Amino acid sequence: MYRGVAGRLVTEAGRVRRGVERAALGPRLRRFSGAKDEAQPPFDRSLLRFLVCPLSKRPLRYEPETSELINDELGIAYPIVDGIPNMIPQEARLIQKDTDVSTTPAQAVQTQLGASAFRYNGNGTLCRT
Known part of the structure; x- marks a missing residue:
């Protein structure tokens, strides 16, 4: 057997x-090479049905010119790298002009929605309560 x-x-x-x-x-x-002769793969727009802002849990808008996912409500832009959205709040950029440059996206969200609506989990990530 x-x-x-x-x-x-x-x-x-x-x-x-x-x-x-x-x-x-x-x-x-x-093939991996130092040359960047290949265009970035396009973002699959069908993902917009499933992707939401990790901070506000609101839908995002795709901006093809900058290759970013935009949260208009909070004024945050998440970059898309090689066709993959980078949804890490610390990697996002603020797009509102009236926000202080030294403010991070996470700090701006806390200011707009209230600090009591968020907490930091064990690994230092900002989460909604």
Whole structure:
């Protein structure tokens, strides 16, 4: 009984290894180089149905010129890098002109919505209560 199981495991392991080696040599292998000759992949607009601002939980608007997701209510812009939205509040930028330059997006949200609406969790991330 064990002999048959062990034999099948060895056979399947060999097949998987060969499949991985072939896939690594295939044409889909992405080349990494210092040159930025490739355009950034486009943002999939269908994601807007699911993405919300992590601070206010409100829907976001896509701005193709700057490749950012905008929260108009709070005046925050989340960057899109390589087609992937960076939804980290500390990485967002403020877009309102009347906000102090030294203010972070998280501080601006606390000011607008009230500091009691937010708390910091164990890893230092600002969360809505």
